Amino acid sequence: MKDLYNPNTANYPRLKTDVCFADYDNEYTYTSTLGDAFRFVRLNQLTSRAHWKRFCDQFRYNTDNDTGWRGEFWGKMMRGACFCYSYFKDKELYDVLTETVKDMMTTADSFGRISSYPRDREFNAWDLWCRKYVLLGMQYYLEICEDDSLKEEIIASMCRQLDYIMTYIGQGKKEITKASCHWRGLNSASILEPTVRLYTLTKNESYLSFAKYIVDKGFTDVQNLIDLAFEDGLSPYQYPVTKAYEMTSCFEGLLEYYRITGEEKYKKAIIRFADKVLETDFTVIGCSGCTHELFDHSTVRQANTTNGAKMQETCVTVTLMKFFYQVHLLTGDVKYADAFETSLYNAYLGSFNTEKVIEPQITNTHPTWTMEALPFDSYSPLTSGTRGNGVGGLQYMPDNHYYGCCACIASAGIGLAPKMQFLTTHDGYTLNIYENGTIKTDFGKIEINGNYLIDGKVSVTVNVNEPKKFSLKLRNPSWSKKTALKLNGSPLTINDGYMTVTKEWQNGDKLELEFDMTIRVTRPIPYGEQVLMNEVVWSENYIVPVYDKEDENAKYHLALRRGALMLGLDDRTGKSPDTAVSLKLEKETVTEYSLTTAPYPHILALELTQTDGTKLTLTDYASTGKRWDIGNKTAVWLKTK
Ligand SMILES: [Zn+2]
Structure with a gap:
């Protein structure tokens, strides 16, 4: 099965559609920043048998009977773990993943169904979304699996799972976009990706028909998003549904569908969607969304001080990295590799919980839960603010443990680095x-x-x-x-x-x-004419067209980039991001600075000269704010007035 993903084999299906290919036989060893990041994820997440067992149990006991999303944890983490395995190639990780994939297959009921929802509540809310992740997790495990009979078992399990879904969902049955009460069906439609991949594995035409059915629906019951992307008029933040990583996941599925069908319309829609995201919803740290987890014109609104604490979701960062990686494979265009690097070294590394802080929301609100630090944070501040603003996608599990969406998806980010690298x-x-x-x-x-x-x-x-x-x-x-x-x-x-x-x-x-390591200034983009956007009231899918709102204070901010790193101000340097900086600039560059150290672990620390002669210490943004409390503010958009 591995041959399907190896460009060195003549039957590699992507040879006709793609420009670049990841070679799954390559082996990587990193000796600096990313090596540390890999080891952190391996130790604090991927080799924990307790986590894997707990995530399988959500299927064994149908714990999402409250319309939860505990069922997404296993597949998200499995995908990341399999990506990381291609870097580590170590036996312990392989054994852990093999055990859990076998365990997951034992949770199937007599219908072959693997769902965290009981049958009388299935095909609603996050059920199909979670099943999608089970299928993806199994498919990514196949890429590393060395055991042919186990591969056959897994494929048979996936076929039973999808066959069951197709018995109830489709034309003349329950529509895919009605199989969720959220986001007008967008989350359910993202099952497109594993559907196409299962077709690639089995050549079962019914899976291709089901994929076509989902594509023809256009991902939501309110508007065909593929047509919107192809027409190239509106930006994603102006679509009737704006949930960022669910939408991006759907376009990743469309990319797999294009690889099979070769229909140019879909390739154009994918590239136009990617370019609109880069143009209108991509911040200096490489994420989207300044209001919760939505596309919301964040390229323009990122320096607003009115954005709130839940923004720049780690799930969005990782999904964009994966999507840009895929679009880069398709096109070979350097801009997607540039975007990937920005996300990797800034938003993504920033989300690592290197200080092992227990999220304040948990200690304050749920003191009786088993306290455990999650390996990743969920949201990143841009103007002065703190990290640790809640566990994104928080779910409590019956054995008194908790986990969240971002913590599960994040291992895929580091696992993608070697794939994208070479x-x-x-x-x-x-x-x-x-x-x-x-x-x-x-x-x-x-x-x-x-x-x-x-x-x-x-x-x-x-x-x-x-x-x-x-x-x-x-x-x-x-x-x-x-x-x-x-x-x-x-x-x-x-x-x-x-x-x-x-x-x-x-x-x-x-x-x-x-490379040119000049420190360059980025300024907020002026709003110009007010732009109409859609506001989605959280959880009710109620769409209100509004005008994007400019914050008067935004224009008094600037951001500094040096090479691949955005610079951040952390108040542990003795200077609060709530106070204004006064940088000595020459043609929008910083010329007077030297390397220094900072009182916390960092990749880069610089001492810059201000106009009054005083010194200002900045580090790479990803290393800032790691204490996650109100006493440790950080900012990438620095206040100047
Ligand atoms: Zn998340």
Whole structure:
């Protein structure tokens, strides 16, 4: 089954539709930031047998009889765990995942149904959404599974699950968009992705018909969102339903559907949707949504001080990373790799609960629950605020434990990093991320050394088992306005986007890159003419058209980027983000600064000179605010007045 996902095999189905491919045989070792992040996730989440057992039990005992979403936990975490396995390739993780996938199959009832909802309440609320995650979790496990008979068992289980669903959902039955009381059916329609993937595995035509049925419905019962994206008029925040990661998940399913059908309309709709998100709903840290978990014109409203505490959801960050990775595979366009990197090093790493804080909401409101720190936070502040503003998608489970949506999905973020880092193309390879470490691949290995996040200098050594001709594309990030590249000491021509080096590679060929690490100012985008958007009143799906609201204070903020990192102000440096900074700027860049240290773990710390001669310490935004309490404010949008 693994062959289906390996570009080195001739029957790889994506060869016709995609530009880049992740090679599942590659092996990665990271020696810096992302290596630490991987080990954190492995230790604090993925190898915990208690978690896996608990998440399976939600299906065994149908605990979502209160229309909950406990059933999403297993599949979300399984997907991330399988991605991470492709990095670790360690036996313990493999054994844990194999045990839990077998355990999950034992929760099927006599109909073959695996659902966290009892039968008399099925096909409502989050039931299909949760079943989608079970199917996806099993499908991603298949990519790492070494046991052929177990693979057959899993595929048979998935077929029984989907066959049961198709008995009750479809044309002339209960409509997919009516199989949920939320988001006009958007969450249920996202079952498109595993449906198409199961068709790819089995070639069972009824699954393709079911996929077509979902695509023809256009994801909601109020409007066809595929048509809206294809027509390219409205932006996602102006759609009648705006729930960000459910919608993105549907478009990921559409991308799988396009790969099977080759229908150009769908490719255009996917790319237009991705580009509208980047244009109108992508913040400086690489997430969407300033009001709860919705597309809401956040590119423009991100410096508003009126946005509230629940914003920039980690589920949205991770889903966007996965979606941009997929659109990058489809198009090879560097802008999606740039976006992925922004999300990875800023919003995503920021969500890691490295201080193991127990969410204040839990200690205050549910003191009798079993106290356990979740490995990830759910929301990220942009203007002055704190982390730790509630467990997104909080669910209590009968054994007195709790978990949340963001905590479960987040392992997929780090698991995607090696996939995105080094991709196979039709005539060679693409290197997208310059994290230190080694990539073992079919021709030999690539070694990356340097200090990409700190001084922008990176060396890439190509080790080949025997001389081999291929093109190596090196990403030139859009933030680097002046890049230098040398091959074995000789300067090469620089291009925007990708710098392609085509040659017969010899063992030990060395590329040296130097990126532009100028600290650049970003200012809020003026609102200009008021823009109509849809406001969705939480949980009732009641849609009210309103005008986007500008905050008078927004314009007195600025954000600073240095390389891949956004800079943040943490009050542990002695300066509160509630007070104004007064930076010495030259042509919207910071010229007077030096490397320093800060009183908390960080990737980068800088001391900047202010106009009155005083010093201001900033670190990478992802490392700020990690105490999650009111005494530890952070901001990426710095107040200037
Ligand atoms: Zn979430």
